[in-house]
Amino acid sequence: MATMPSVGFRRLHSGPWLHSFRTTRPPSRSLCTLACLSASPLSSSSSIEDSEETQLSAATTTAADATTTTKPNNKINNKPYFPKRGETLELICETLAFKGKGVCKVADTGFVVMCDRALPGERFLGRVTRRKDNYAEVKKLKTITPHLDYVEAPCEYALDCGGCKSQNLLYEAQIRAKEQQVRELVVHVGKFSDKHPEFASIMKPIVPCDTQFYYRNKMEFSFGSKKWVPEELLQEEHVGTNDYALGLHAPGFFDKVLNVTKCLLQSEPANKVLAAVQDCWRDPQIGLSPYDVHSHAGFLKHLMLRTGRDVETGLPELMVNFVTSSNKPELLKPLVERIATIPEVVSVVNNVNTSVGNTSVGEEEYTLYGKSTITESLRGLTFQISANSFFQTNTHQAEILYKLVEDCANLKGDGSEVVLDLFCGTGTIGLTLARRVRHVYGFEVVVEAISDARRNAKLNGISNATFFQGDLNKIDESFGNKFPQPDIVIIDPNRPGMHMKLVKFLLKLKAARIVYVSCNPATCARDLDYLCHGVPEKNIGGCYKLRSLQPVDMFPHTPHIECVCLLELS
Numbered sequence: 238m239a240t241m242p243s244v245g246f247r248r249l250h251s252g253p254w255l256h257s258f259r260t261t262r263p264p265s266r267s268l269c270t271l272a273c274l275s276a277s278p279l280s281s282s283s284s285i286e287d288s289e290e291t292q293l294s295a296a297t298t299t300a301a302d303a304t305t306t307t308k309p310n311n312k313i314n315n316k317p318y319f320p321k322r323g324e325t326l327e328l329i330c331e332t333l334a335f336k337g338k339g340v341c342k343v344a345d346t347g348f349v350v351m352c353d354r355a356l357p358g359e360r361f362l363g364r365v366t367r368r369k370d371n372y373a374e375v376k377k378l379k380t381i382t383p384h385l386d387y388v389e390a391p392c393e394y395a396l397d398c399g400g401c402k403s404q405n406l407l408y409e410a411q412i413r414a415k416e417q418q419v420r421e422l423v424v425h426v427g428k429f430s431d432k433h434p435e436f437a438s439i440m441k442p443i444v445p446c447d448t449q450f451y452y453r454n455k456m457e458f459s460f461g462s463k464k465w466v467p468e469e470l471l472q473e474e475h476v477g478t479n480d481y482a483l484g485l486h487a488p489g490f491f492d493k494v495l496n497v498t499k500c501l502l503q504s505e506p507a508n509k510v511l512a513a514v515q516d517c518w519r520d521p522q523i524g525l526s527p528y529d530v531h532s533h534a535g536f537l538k539h540l541m542l543r544t545g546r547d548v549e550t551g552l553p554e555l556m557v558n559f560v561t562s563s564n565k566p567e568l569l570k571p572l573v574e575r576i577a578t579i580p581e582v583v584s585v586v587n588n589v590n591t592s593v594g595n596t597s598v599g600e601e602e603y604t605l606y607g608k609s610t611i612t613e614s615l616r617g618l619t620f621q622i623s624a625n626s627f628f629q630t631n632t633h634q635a636e637i638l639y640k641l642v643e644d645c646a647n648l649k650g651d652g653s654e655v656v657l658d659l660f661c662g663t664g665t666i667g668l669t670l671a672r673r674v675r676h677v678y679g680f681e682v683v684v685e686a687i688s689d690a691r692r693n694a695k696l697n698g699i700s701n702a703t704f705f706q707g708d709l710n711k712i713d714e715s716f717g718n719k720f721p722q723p724d725i726v727i728i729d730p731n732r733p734g735m736h737m738k739l740v741k742f743l744l745k746l747k748a749a750r751i752v753y754v755s756c757n758p759a760t761c762a763r764d765l766d767y768l769c770h771g772v773p774e775k776n777i778g779g780c781y782k783l784r785s786l787q788p789v790d791m792f793p794h795t796p797h798i799e800c801v802c803l804l805e806l807s
């Protein structure tokens with residue numbers, strides 16, 4: 238469908254402009270309250286909430302900036318305008334932002350309103366559900382005119398499922414919106430001026446994903462005692478909400494599950510397993526019950542499906558992970574016997590999670606059938622993946638992402654350089670670079686991921702990679718004693734981005750090059766600001782120049798955006 242642009246980078250020459258690259262423009266009206274708060278260096282620990290606020294602030298700014306002809310005034314008849322909770326508004330969605338929410342403005346006021354599942358160009362009626370200082374959230378009641386670039390969503394659950402929010406938006410429009418979102422964040426949160434002549438060459442066009450369905454190698458479904466039913470069907474007498482369900486959580490409901498028998502984002506063999514489990518888990522003779530998040534009774538919590546590849550045959554291989562509230566393998570036996578008949582299934586594991594929380598990582602793990610890991614190949618290397626270790630979820634696009642990282646790292650290839658791989662997961666990025674460098678040092682908090690990384694190094698005959706388990710949010714002065722001065726630092730944090738301790742450490746370390754990989758453009762923009770412009774409130778100066786920023790679409794139909802950024806010491 239979409240063609241892939243060149244992924245090469247033009248090396249830029251440093252110039253005096255870089256010092257003036259930080260925008261001097263004051264953040265616009267709606268930006269400052271939230272963005273400055275959330276991106277504040279004074280909060281030394283980042284949190285997902287921070288990043289959500291950051292994204293919202295950029296979204297509200299985006300919407301404010303999107304006003305071309307009339308300046309928003311937030312006033313009607315010279316009185317400040319704030320919509321009331323419960324009020325019905327007619328709105329037009331302008332763009333997509335935060336978690337894929339539609340950004341709209343109230344006519345004649347410019348007041349920003351966010352709406353889940355509103356798509357650009359759509360005119361609709363929405364009811365105000367939540368008010369914040371400078372924006373409100375609405376629930377869509379009725380579409381008056383459909384959005385631009387409408388396409389039929391192939392998935393029957395698309396309108397109700399929390400996973401795909403933009404399946405009925407043309408893919409080209411999806412990636413346009415994502416690219417725009419990154420740009421806004423870089424300007425408003427990262428404080429890089431888009432007026433600067435070099436801005437256009439630094440901001441690379443988004444790399445689309447040419448496989449827009451069946452691309453996920455991992456899906457986690459939940460068992461629930463309360464099936465989610467759309468509001469309109471709830472009125473019908475014969476439909477009750479007490480049915481068991483296996484599927485995805487309905488948006489906004491931690492205790493209600495939308496029953497699904499197929500997911501168009503995961504692989505075909507994974508769908509075979511899902512269908513097989515759906516076929517038999519409710520059978521009263523088996524005696525299985527879903528875990529109830531209120532009463533904490535019940536056995537089955539989650540069904541996690543991971544798809545890898547037999548590296549010799551190239552054929553898919555599957556891991557099925559049942560997450561249960563207690564260790565009762567005899568209860569799972571009929572399910573295990575059934576799914577073991579599916580040829581692609583090579584591993585069935587059971588994570589036992591006795592806590593009342595609803596996470597999928599167990600305190601204990603048992604292998605019920607076959608192996609305890611599956612394999613996948615990435616950039617010519619083989620990786621063994623266990624149930625709970627991080628592995629890029631879109632393998633095909635991870636190849637492209639890692640190639641971009643390698644291009645940014647711009648290794649000499651003479652085996653002289655030292656690479657620091659922070660947030661290394663199972664070591665994939667560092668190991669793909671190891672053959673061309675002197676040594677790779679990887680750091681990661683998850684114990685199992687570190688053992689996977691060490692095993693993966695061995696499996697691929699790599700002896701110049703050392704992996705350490707540790708929390709990068711808790712580093713102290715001694716952190717730098719663990720490795721020699723690196724030439725290149727790879728940073729690939731999860732959504733909250735970097736802790737201030739790590740920012741400070743990197744600004745002192747002064748590696749020549751940093752490649753920052755991010756799955757959250759909001760915290761990415763904040764961290765780029767810190768590294769390039771410093772943290773004035775803490776008397777910390779920045780010492781990097783942003784050379785390139787490349788958004789990559791790893792997850793079509795969802796709001797997620799990946800970015801690869803290259804920074805060089807100024």
Ligand SMILES: C[S@@+](CC[C@H](N)C(=O)[O-])C[C@H]1O[C@@H](n2cnc3c(N)ncnc32)[C@H](O)[C@@H]1O
Pocket residue numbers: 627628629660661662663664665666680681682683686707708709710729730731756
């Ligand atoms: C986005 S993943 C990247 C993994 C790896 N670079 C890759 O491409 O597969 C982020 C990783 O950071 C790890 N992580 C999260 N918080 C951390 C912390 N405070 N200290 C160290 N590692 C952390 C996670 O466990 C996860 O493996």
